[in-house]
Amino acid sequence: MAVTTESVKADTAEAPLLNVRNLILGSLVYIVFYGWVRWYEGVYGWSAGLDSFAPEFETYWMNFLYIEFVLEVSTAGILWGYIWKTRDRKVMSITPREELRRHMTHWTWLVMYGWAIYYGASYFTEQDGTWHQTIVRDTDFTPSHIIEFYLSYPIYIITGGACFLYAKTRLPTYQQGLHMQYLVATVGPFMILPNVGLNEWGHTFWFMEELFVAPLHYGFVFFGWAALGVLGVVNTEVGAIAKLLKKDLA
């Protein structure tokens, strides 16, 4: 195919710049999985999640917690390990087209981070508010916490870690050191999970679910601000992509 034509038809032998199938399938994994989780909460929250001393609570909720712990640690180990193990050791020698393709894949990961942050910080966190306004907790592992703190937060941590590792191991843009705001955007929301320790410790003294805006919760707020680090990532990416495309768009 002549390079001087205005055709956008890709070389059939070459992998597409953006793998749309991965983008859609990845998004569906989050949407379908969390749809199932919400169904589980709806059914077993009321029927088995009100009394932590009941045998059915152990069956439907504590076992859920144990299983998710195992799956999360395994997923993080396998995924992060795979990305690191298959890293490109000659990342600075890739062609501009390959670099562009990798930026597309990087953004597929970042779209997944968008889903993961939405479900963790927005959907399941505010959901926790309405559960506490309805049910007085008798355990730290109340159903909404088993989903919010110990499922949706680890999932966005795993996804964010994968994004960061992908960028660091495969993109020339990120070889000049550690990108400050990328660290903020992934480590900051990660810190929300350790902050659960403060939250639960505080709630052993006070039943402050009567007030969602209680200062005890401000740790979550502070680390939630770190999501804005995505602005720095966007700016770096726009610069890198513009550099790759500039002469063709001029």
Add this chain to the structure above:
Amino acid sequence: MSASQSAVRSRAEAVKVSRTFDWLILFTLFFVVLGGYHIHYMLTGGDWDFWTDWKDRRLWVTVAPIVSITFPAAVQACLWWRYRLPFGAVVCVLGLLLGEWINRYLNFWGWTYFPVNFCFPSNLMPGAILLDVILLMSNSFVATAVIGGLTYGLIFYPGNWPIIAPLHVPVEYNGMMMTIADLQGYHYVRTGTPEYIRMVEKGTLRTFGKDVAPVSAFFSGFVSILIYFLWHFFGKWFASTKFVESV
């Protein structure tokens, strides 16, 4: 131009790739900002936003604009100053409202059965539009902070008036004067009810308005100016592209 030096094969492909990145970036930015903004807002102003009986004439009017002008100021600092995109505030508020509405419907109503006309979110859109328009027309963050911040606080209560007014109508129930919103709360007791009762029994919250709402809006606008300044600089810092050697 040789194919080996260029990332794309033609100008048309470059345009297509550029548009694709635009969508990927907008999607990610929208949902990540939504998540951060929502967790911030629900834990600093959430109780006033969750329930109609908390949507009073003094504290709701004061708190909601002050805590919600934060992310719009930060995102404007990036989108306007770097890309001249005049929708930083609106995109934040659209994200927040989407997150809130999905939650109020699927979880507040769908899981714990609070009717939606008791737990709908506050309307922040008029303030966000004004904030963006003022930045667009002035091209000055100082003018946006001072005029926009004040306007953001002042417009909040009128912006919610058509929605909340029917629920602020007085009603007598069991010999006690209260609003329809109070009556909703009376029938849907929550674990937050004791705190709410402690708050409404103070000062002028049960006096059905008069000067309380405008004074609260004015005070809210004043603090919103200061918060805008602060978060503008937070936004600049978050938008930086610095690399560090080690951490």
